Amino acid sequence: xxxxxxxxxxxxxxxxxxxxxxxxxxxxxxxxxxxxxxxxxxxxxxxxxxxxxxxxxxxxxxxxxxxxxxxxxxxxxxxxxxxxxxxxxxxxxxxxxxxxxxxxxxxxxxxxxxxxxxxxxxxxxxxxxxxxxxxxxxxxxxxxxxxxxxxxxxxxxxxxxxxxxxxxxxxxxxxxxxxxxxxxxxxxxxxxxxxxxxxxxxxxxxxxxxxxxxxxxxxxxxxxxxxxxxxxxxxxxxxxxxxxxxxxxxxxxxxxxxxxxxxxxxxxxxxxxxxxxxxxxxxxxxxxxxxxxxxxxxxxxxxxxxxxxxxxxxxx
Amino acid sequence: xxxxxxxxxxxxxxxxxxxxxxxxxxxxxxxxxxxxxxxxxxxxxxxxxxxxxxxxxxxxxxxxxxxxxxxxxxxxxxxxxxxxxxxxxxxxxxxxxxxxxxxxxxxxxxxxxxxxxxxxxxxxxxxxxxxxxxxxxxxxxxxxxxxxxxxxxxxxxxxxxxxxxxxxxxxxxxxxxxxxxxxxxxxxxxxxxxxxxxxxxxxxxxxxxxxxxxxxxxxxxxxxxxxxxxxxxxxxxxxxxxxxxxxxxxxxxxxxxxxxxxxxxxx
Numbered sequence: 141x142x143x144x145x146x147x148x149x150x151x152x153x154x155x156x157x158x159x160x161x162x163x164x165x166x167x168x169x170x171x172x173x174x175x176x177x178x179x180x181x182x183x184x185x186x187x188x189x190x191x192x193x194x195x196x197x198x199x200x201x202x203x204x205x206x207x208x209x210x211x212x213x214x215x216x217x218x219x220x221x222x223x224x225x226x227x228x229x230x231x232x233x234x235x236x237x238x239x240x241x242x243x244x245x246x247x248x249x250x251x252x253x254x255x256x257x258x259x260x261x262x263x264x265x266x267x268x269x270x271x272x273x274x275x276x277x278x279x280x281x282x283x284x285x286x287x288x289x290x291x292x293x294x295x296x297x298x299x300x301x302x303x304x305x306x307x308x309x310x311x312x313x314x315x316x317x318x319x320x321x322x323x324x325x326x327x328x329x330x331x332x333x334x335x336x337x338x339x340x341x342x343x344x345x346x347x348x349x350x351x352x353x354x355x356x357x358x359x360x361x362x363x364x365x366x367x368x369x370x371x372x373x374x375x376x377x378x379x380x381x382x383x384x385x386x387x388x389x390x391x392x393x394x395x396x397x398x399x400x401x402x403x404x405x406x407x408x409x410x411x412x413x414x415x416x417x418x419x420x421x422x423x424x425x426x427x428x429x430x431x432x433x434x435x436x437x438x439x440x441x442x443x444x445x446x447x448x449x450x451x452x453x454x455x456x
Numbered sequence: 457x458x459x460x461x462x463x464x465x466x467x468x469x470x471x472x473x474x475x476x477x478x479x480x481x482x483x484x485x486x487x488x489x490x491x492x493x494x495x496x497x498x499x500x501x502x503x504x505x506x507x508x509x510x511x512x513x514x515x516x517x518x519x520x521x522x523x524x525x526x527x528x529x530x531x532x533x534x535x536x537x538x539x540x541x542x543x544x545x546x547x548x549x550x551x552x553x554x555x556x557x558x559x560x561x562x563x564x565x566x567x568x569x570x571x572x573x574x575x576x577x578x579x580x581x582x583x584x585x586x587x588x589x590x591x592x593x594x595x596x597x598x599x600x601x602x603x604x605x606x607x608x609x610x611x612x613x614x615x616x617x618x619x620x621x622x623x624x625x626x627x628x629x630x631x632x633x634x635x636x637x638x639x640x641x642x643x644x645x646x647x648x649x650x651x652x653x654x655x656x657x658x659x660x661x662x663x664x665x666x667x668x669x670x671x672x673x674x675x676x677x678x679x680x681x682x683x684x685x686x687x688x689x690x691x692x693x694x695x696x697x698x699x700x701x702x703x704x705x706x707x708x709x710x711x712x713x714x715x716x717x718x719x720x721x722x723x
Binding site: 203206212230231232234235237239241242244245246247249254258259262264303 | 458464557562564719721722
């Protein structure tokens with residue numbers, strides 16, 4: 141069973157249904173057309189995987205998450221979380237899900253401990269992971285006795301992570317989870333994700349920090365302007381992406397223009413740059429007889445793959 | 457209803473509730489004392505024709521009797537403003553304020569339906585109002601005792617006055633909460649509710665000062681709390697029916713609208 145499944149999930153803001161809604165729609169139609177926040181999204185997140193959900197600001201990431209949690213009602217299509225319908229069964233879904241919103245807002249007049257107790261009580265499940273999470277994120281008992289309004293941004297984010305995961309949810313939906321965390325705490329957070337994954341939990345991870353998605357996610361979906369641009373294994377995406385190559389040589393340069401997978405060939409004074417997509421074997425065969433003195437192949441970065449997808453989607 | 461939400465709201469509001477209740481006790485205490493000390497002088501002033509009697513009988517309250525002075529405590533702007541801290545302020549901000557701050561989605565990410573959240577907040581509002589009205593009555597009884605006029609008070613009528621007052625301010629709270637679940641920001645929810653409350657208060661006071669405007673009074677919810685009549689044994693069950701109906705209507709609105717609303721990301 142998929143942990144998350146959406147079929148044609150669509151959300152327009154400003155779209156209204158019902159009698160009053162239809163009347164309002166007619167009145168407003170001439171001045172403000174509906175905003176297409178999400179357009180026919182089809183994704184399936186497998187149980188036990190860490191799924192990255194990537195996209196620039198305003199691409200529909202938060203709208204998707206809010207649809208999954210029942211905060212928004214879909215204009216068309218449907219979503220299922222842990223086998224339950226997002227519209228009809230949003231309360232049972234939220235019983236089994238942990239959610240960290242982007243830029244989480246907390247009750248400032250409570251202490252960290254009171255806040256976690258309150259949210260834990262609302263969850264209706266024991267906070268079985270709280271002690272472990274607090275220890276890993278270095279949230280001491282003394283810190284948790286302080287008022288939330290005295291916390292730094294990083295501390296708030298740590299409390300946000302604890303409240304989302306303390307009841308050991310089957311599915312964690314994390315929107316920009318490392319926002320405000322220092323590198324050490326980011327590493328601690330990645331270790332928490334590894335532990336959750338080893339325990340068979342599913343993690344839906346929304347971010348625009350591509351390097352962390354590359355580090356922790358099994359698969360990645362990329363959305364742009366409310367549409368799904370790509371959905372693949374992170375490893376496959378990285379393997380498929382073009383690598384930048386620069387080589388120095390003595391003597392005549394090798395002919396690369398007609399080699400399979402090679403593009404953007406540029407000749408300079410004693411060097412050649414190009415891009416390789418897919419297998420490097422044809423490229424290695426092509427330069428076998430050249431007097432290469434130096435060769436640099438830049439490692440595949442998800443960021444570039446993302447930008448390529450972004451550019452391709454833009455041009456189509 | 458959800459016990460965790462009720463305990464949470466209580467924890468956040470208890471200091472404010474203590475302050476408002478203390479202020480209401482003091483306010484309730486003062487009016488019977490004023491009646492005992494200056495009631496006869498006020499009566500003489502009115503009888504002398506120096507100022508119209510209507511000015512001494514605003515909103516069904518007066519300073520010529522203990523029942524009238526206690527009633528004045530309920531309908532006077534000071535009493536209304538103090539009680540409205542919870543009836544209007546708390547209720548209007550309960551959902552819209554949390555939505556604006558972004559804390560609502562943290563709570564609603566738990567297995568809590570919007571209807572349960574709404575009913576819990578409504579119950580909390582009614583609880584706070586019940587305590588405030590009890591404080592006002594306690595202050596009035598204390599003042600009457602202090603001034604030595606408590607024997608003029610029929611204690612058996614106090615529970616009905618408490619109930620009718622709770623229903624009046626409960627109706628305002630239900631309207632405020634209905635507005636709160638209908639807006640994403642606090643300002644329109646609070647503005648709309650305050651507008652309704654002020655307009656209704658003006659209608660009631662206008663009707664009590666100007667006989668030609670009496671026809672407007674039934675359009676004011678304040679018209680359905682006749683504190684002096686209750687204290688003198690002339691309660692009108694219709695008032696309770698009207699106020700209960702308004703509460704029910706506001707609840708139906710909120711219970712229909714809130715679950716169907718889209719809660720987009722807080723801006």
